[in-house]
Amino acid sequence: MMEITSPGKIILFGEHAVVYGKPAIAAPVNSLTTNVKLKETDDEISKIIVPDKSLTPEERNRLEELVELMKKELDIKDNFHITIDSSIPISSGMGSSASLCVSIAKSLFLHKNNSVDVDELSKLALIGEKIFHGNPSGIDTNVVSYNQTLFFQKKKKNEFIKIKKPLNILIADSGIKGSTKRAVSLVKKKYEENKIIYSKIFDDMEKISIVSKKAIEEGDIEKLGRMMTLNHALLKMIGISNEKLDYIFSSAIDYGAYGAKISGAGMGGNIIALVKEKDIENITEALRENGAVHVYHTVIK
Numbered sequence: 001m002m003e004i005t006s007p008g009k010i011i012l013f014g015e016h017a018v019v020y021g022k023p024a025i026a027a028p029v030n031s032l033t034t035n036v037k038l039k040e041t042d043d044e045i046s047k048i049i050v051p052d053k054s055l056t057p058e059e060r061n062r063l064e065e066l067v068e069l070m071k072k073e074l075d076i077k078d079n080f081h082i083t084i085d086s087s088i089p090i091s092s093g094m095g096s097s098a099s100l101c102v103s104i105a106k107s108l109f110l111h112k113n114n115s116v117d118v119d120e121l122s123k124l125a126l127i128g129e130k131i132f133h134g135n136p137s138g139i140d141t142n143v144v145s146y147n148q149t150l151f152f153q154k155k156k157k158n159e160f161i162k163i164k165k166p167l168n169i170l171i172a173d174s175g176i177k178g179s180t181k182r183a184v185s186l187v188k189k190k191y192e193e194n195k196i197i198y199s200k201i202f203d204d205m206e207k208i209s210i211v212s213k214k215a216i217e218e219g220d221i222e223k224l225g226r227m228m229t230l231n232h233a234l235l236k237m238i239g240i241s242n243e244k245l246d247y248i249f250s251s252a253i254d255y256g257a258y259g260a261k262i263s264g265a266g267m268g269g270n271i272i273a274l275v276k277e278k279d280i281e282n283i284t285e286a287l288r289e290n291g292a293v294h295v296y297h298t299v300i301k
């Protein structure tokens with residue numbers, strides 16, 4: 001039997017702009033994980049087992065499709081019982097589908113070759129993620145595959161970011177399920193209608209990602225916070241925020257976060273806040289009181 005665990009992720013800067021070829025920054029979250037157990041079977045077909053959750057027929061079909069697609073890519077004829085156990089909230093911008101795709105892909109690679117090339121892993125995971133998100137940029141599957149903080153740009157080599165000072169991040173889940181596919185297509189529609197203005201916003205997001213990479217490398221936490229808040233304003237402009245997300249965002253700022261923003265596709269999902277270590281408890285409390293259904297603390301280092 002093979003057992004693989006992969007992390008969740010947050011996007012620190014540049015979501016949506018990354019779909020249009022701009023750079024973005026993402027970090028793994030190792031306190032939220034997807035665990036996959038792969039057991040070979042003589043059965044005629046592979047079977048998905050998700051303890052403690054009854055899958056809808058649609059969910060089951062998608063997962064079976066995912067496994068068959070990956071098996072085909074790797075030319076694997078064997079069948080498996082695949083048990084999935086995840087602590088990552090679904091449709092919340094924390095990488096649940098990427099983490100699942102990477103875990104399944106990694107276990108299949110190991111079954112076949114006893115080894116994994118991380119580049120190949122992230123490519124196969126991305127093929128799988130298309131089942132969930134249409135045409136993802138690849139940032140999620142890359143950050144989860146490498147399990148390192150990344151400066152990611154489509155068609156370019158990943159740059160791994162050296163973090164000078166640990167970043168205390170609170171992830172406030174709004175409890176509103178956000179569909180990445182829907183958010184990406186909404187932004188695309190608006191971009192098509194107004195290319196000049198949207199291109200300008202994506203250019204500004206690019207600048208924020210570049211400045212923020214440097215701030216992370218130099219340990220300039222205050223600047224990083226300012227960049228997050230600026231990035232949030234731009235995400236709001238492209239129409240993927242809503243009243244609840246803005247409310248949670250404002251409470252983080254009011255209670256003294258260095259900065260905050262939507263992380264991921266938006267229209268739901270989560271707000272991340274960069275905070276001082278001494279403020280973790282206070283701000284967590286404030287985020288909960290102002291609508292977050294869960295608040296996770298993670299340290300990016």
Ligand code: PMV
Nearest residue numbers: 015016093136137180264265
């Ligand atoms: O999967 P999410 O919700 O974290 O969003 C991914 C980031 C987007 O830029 C919105 C989409 C993409 O494919 O990069």
